[in-house]
Amino acid sequence: MARHASLDSNRLGNHPWQITETGIQPKDYALNASLxxxxxxxxxxxxxxxxxxxxxxxxxxxxxxxxxxxxxxxxxxxxxxxxxxxxxxxxxxxxxxxxxxxxxxxxxxxxxxxxxxxxxxxxxxxxxxxxxxxxxxxxxxxxxxxxxxxxxxxxxxxxxxxxxxxxxxxxxxxxxxxxxxxxxxxxxxxxxxxxxxxxxxxxxxxxxxxxxxxxxxxxxxxxxxxxxxxxxxxxxxxxxxxxxxxxxxxxxxxxxxxxxxxxxxxxxxxxxxxxxxxxxxxxxxxxxxxxxxxxxxxxxxxxxxxxxxxxxxxAFWATSDVRIGGNAPLQQGMRFNLFHLYQSLGRDGFNNIAAKGLTGHGYDGHYFWDTEIYILPFFLFTQPQLAKNLLQYRYNLLDAARRRARDLAIDKGCLFPWRTIGGEECSAYYPAGTAQYHINADVAYAVKQYHQATQDDDFMRDAGVEVVLESARMWMSIGFFNPRRGGQFCINEVTGPDEYTACVNNNFFTNAMARTHLRYAYECALWMQDRFPSEWASLQSRIGLVKTEPAEWEAAAENMYLPVDDATGLHMQDDSFFNKKKWDLASTPADKHPLLLHYHPLVIYRHQVCKQADTVLAMLLLSDQFTLEQKKNNFDYYEAITTHDSTLSACIHSIIAAEVGYQDKALHYFSNVTRMDLDNNHGNTQHGVHTACMGGAWMCVVQGFAGMRVNHGRLHFAPTLPEGMDDYQFHVNYQGSLVKVSVTPEEARYEWVSGPALILSQRTRNITLDSQNPIVSLGLQD
Missing domain, CATH: 2.70.98.40 (Glycoside hydrolase, family 65, N-terminal domain)
Structure with a gap:
């Protein structure tokens, strides 16, 4: 977990709605300037x-x-x-x-x-x-x-x-x-x-x-x-x-x-x-x-x-607050995070939310994939119009992303920049930047999540489908049907989310996300052709889409190679990952973290060591594609070799830990995530807060402890309550319906607030909420 000494959690008080500095703290002046x-x-x-x-x-x-x-x-x-x-x-x-x-x-x-x-x-x-x-x-x-x-x-x-x-x-x-x-x-x-x-x-x-x-x-x-x-x-x-x-x-x-x-x-x-x-x-x-x-x-x-x-x-807090009972530091940290997310978010479709928000100059103010994977879920399920603005930004960058694709010998479609503000790729270190081609799949994944949650067909017609299709075309340029793997579709020389493993063949996360992306692109093409035939014809002409391309995407998805170790059944992070020596994390001094500041990249790259969740992240984003046993086994293996040197890591581990039954670990990671900046757990909040981690705090409660997933267009919950919290409560806005979810030791309560009727499920129980049946309560294991 954190490799830096945490500050006193009472340094800024434990008020649930504010932080307070008593006196002037010169040594923390820069830190407090961010907070x-x-x-x-x-x-x-x-x-x-x-x-x-x-x-x-x-x-x-x-x-x-x-x-x-x-x-x-x-x-x-x-x-x-x-x-x-x-x-x-x-x-x-x-x-x-x-x-x-x-x-x-x-x-x-x-x-x-x-x-x-x-x-x-x-x-x-x-x-x-x-x-x-x-x-x-x-x-x-x-x-x-x-x-x-x-x-x-x-x-x-x-x-x-x-x-x-x-x-x-x-x-x-x-x-x-x-x-x-x-x-x-x-x-x-x-x-x-x-x-x-x-x-x-x-x-x-x-x-x-x-x-x-x-x-x-x-x-x-x-x-x-x-x-x-x-x-x-x-x-x-x-x-x-x-x-x-x-x-x-x-x-x-x-x-x-x-x-x-x-x-x-x-x-x-x-x-x-x-x-x-x-x-x-x-x-x-x-x-x-x-x-x-x-x-x-x-x-x-x-x-x-x-x-x-x-x-x-x-108005914001009425639908976006997450209430945590019985734990003042976690309650304060949660609201601090959500407040900073709300105030840092670009709202006009031409700007985004930076890794440091608008609180500091860290990362030069660049936007990353953090937006789509870690930040957008909070806005999607609480303030969907703001989520739409974030996706509109990607649409408005398409021309720059097309130019970047040509730089990388990608003859069709686009490649979204790894880090940027105005659309140009700004990553000077390509192994941990440009090589993260999964950015295209991340953006398409967010578009799919948005459409499922809002049913906003107009956005898909006018922008979303074009984003999905243009970004999908890239996979056919950088991947190929490999005869040495029985004709399976392989993608070489890429970097997954784990920045301590670069330029590898068949990164599991990348391939799995690409498969989902290609399938979705195929579905979008059929949907657009059926629903909006004239706009579909115009889009085909505008982007030069060949009629055979959607079928090629489907074939690549169906034949995608996903590396699995025959001996253990584990999903291999990439083709070569299990052939590397494990890094001895137990013997690595605390002052040698983060590793990237103390070891040459080649030293790190030749070891089994993860900066952050990679394969484990796939277990969350593509949850319905893995069994609970697979998630548990992969979590056990990869957690042991993960440094969490990235603030994007602990939240994902908390969510999967909660799903597989490791409640103590889930709460431990959640505590670190929720107070990442208030306690300066990574020692660099003085350069700006960590917005992806802030979004991750919301995910820990809603997707972790409450177990919320979207499967086949329907909300599913599997609520748990860890020791250290008396209860928790949040709202979800889904397909125009607003629902309040409350979890106590005795029950999970689902309350219809507004909108049309909504069918959701808790584990195997289906629930219908509407004005005639506004409240349903179930035991946590029901």
Whole structure:
């Protein structure tokens, strides 16, 4: 499990709806900046202090989802088809930057005396609040209170209310509020999981103007042509005389207020910042790009923004909450995860959800397969429209994916990038990136799950079928009917989910997922031809689909080679995996984890050792294709050689452990997953949270302990309740019906909430829920 010492689980309290930092914790400043981050799917702001903390300037951050810079990847030795450029999520001006001075001396919390300090991030209010009392080295005491939100209803807006009180002195209190286009200078590291940030040289100033009340700043990213426009409105309330000055340079705009205060006086500054971004040249004209939006948002009362934020989150939690009884740390961790997923998710079909969400620069802000396999299930079964937006993003990337396929000598169809923002492959290390061809099957799998759960035929007609077919065509280019294996369809030189085993023949997960993908593509072709014949004819013409191709897909699926060891009956991770020496994990020191930071890839590749679930993941995604005994035997074998160096691993092991009856292990893994970031179990949350692991926490409860699967279009449950939890409860939205599921030691209760009648099953018992029969309760073993 975790190889890093966990933090005290009470460090941020155990409140079920918030985290609270008491005092200022300098050693955890970067970590807390990730944990206290706020976002709305477009804007993300790290949770640093408004005034900053000396020595931690590089740990601030504001990001705009889908907006990125680019730079050529420098290879010592390059080769044909290598990824050419890397995309990095762009830095936007930090909306929370605000400096406080007492008689021209900047407030510095690393000196003086911190008398009181508490700040909280509420997942019900969507609000970051702070109350602080600090005494300077000169003996002057300030009270500071702040409220900050990244609006979930006004998606271009960040709002901040900052109040400071001169407790025991009179003099001049100064507030300096700015927007700055220059990105933070990040510390360099050899850790490939850590992003490098933007280059200052990439920023081309376009426009900057400022009055005291209002300012705007526009710049262009030279590498990608994106414009980023931001504007700020200030509203100051003060008792004493105010001397105010506008600040404007080519990289910085804002205002400085010098206020004459008497002992006990308070000063309050409301700050509203709006953003716009894109490649349109019109964005260089702030009057049309951001100023009308700023003027509209500036007159919305702060309390009204808070009420709208609360209402938005009330609606979210009403169908998306997972309630865990009797275990405060797990309850807190679960809601923390779901809140971050909701606020980090792209919502327009042109951006996605990054591995680090909008909380940090880790992985350069790239999107991975994490979305379809680990994150989409939560949204699919709670907020299906948001799941649709994620799939629409893949459809909108098809042309880039087609170009990438040609780079890899794939003459038809597409190859989705392993890591990207704008559609271009950004993985510089192809054995653990490009070689993971299973990304195509993962995307198609998600499309299938979406259609089953929503019955959204329009999406399939307009986008889904094209995604499935174009991604399926790849398998016929990279695989072949191998006469040395009796004509079975083989797929060589691929990497499965396990990044510690690269470029192998017939990775079990890849082949099994490809088989499912090819069968589904064949079914989609028949479905489209039958349901939408004119659109089918148009699609065939547009993508150049030959009439014989669907039959070839079916033949490849029927003859897919799936490696199984004759001696043990185990499903081999690949053709050569069982011929390798097992890594001695018991003798590997804790400080040598993760292995990728301490051993050359070739050392790792020649051993039986897994970074994460691979074959075991296939047992979950393709659950109905394996017996319980097969799942148990494979789990036993692969768990023993898995390091869990990836945060994508523990959740899958928890789910399968629950299914095969290992309840203690299931809870152990679940505990690690649920508090992965709050306890910094992998030691790198300071670079951003782990969104796939967060989605995995939801999967652990719903697919693990409750045993939910979709088989033949119907929901199936096999509920269990591990020791360490009194009960749990969640909602499922399926085919338009909303059902609440509650599990206690005595029973599993299924309650129809809304929608059409729904037939589901618990083990071998069928259940019909509707308005006439809204509640059914069964014993856990029924």
């Amino acid at each position: 206290f981050a706020q976002a709305n799917g477009f804007i993300g702001v790290r949770g640093g202090l408004e005034e900053g903390l000396a020595g931690h300037d590089h740990e601030v951050g504001c990001y705009l989802n889908g907006i990125y810079s680019s730079e050529p990847i420098a290879y010592g030795e390059s080769a044909y088809g290598f990824a050419r450029n890397n995309e990095r999520i762009a830095s936007a001006p930090n909306p929370a930057q605000l400096q406080v001075l007492i008689d021209d001396v900047p407030v510095d919390f690393t000196v003086g005396e911190l008398l009181e300090s508490e700040r909280s991030l509420s997942w019900q209010a969507g609000l970051l609040t702070r109350r602080m009392r600090w005494r300077s080295a000169a003996g002057k005491t300030l009270d500071i209170s702040t409220e900050r939100l990244v609006s979930l209803t006004e998606r271009r807006l960040v709002a901040l209310r900052y109040t400071v009180t001169a407790v025991d002195f009179s003099g001049t209190l100064s507030l300096v509020s700015v927007l700055n286009s220059l990105p933070p200078k990040l510390q360099k590291t050899d850790d490939p999981r850590v992003g490098a940030g933007m280059s200052e040289a990439d920023i081309e100033p376009i426009a900057s103007a400022s009055s005291v009340a209002e300012a705007h700043l526009v710049y262009r990213l030279r590498s990608t042509g994106f414009y980023i426009a931001s504007a700020v409105h200030h509203d100051l309330v003060a008792v004493g005389d105010v001397d105010e000055h506008a600040i404007v340079t080519e990289h910085q705009v804002g205002a400085r207020y010098n206020i004459a205060v008497q002992q006990g006086d308070s000063v309050s500054l409301d700050k509203r910042v709006v953003y716009a971004a894109g490649r349109e040249h019109a964005l260089a004209v702030p009057a049309s790009a951001v100023l009308p939006e700023l003027e509209r948002c500036a007159v919305i009362p702060f309390d009204a923004l808070k009420e709208a934020q609360r209402a938005e989150l009330d």
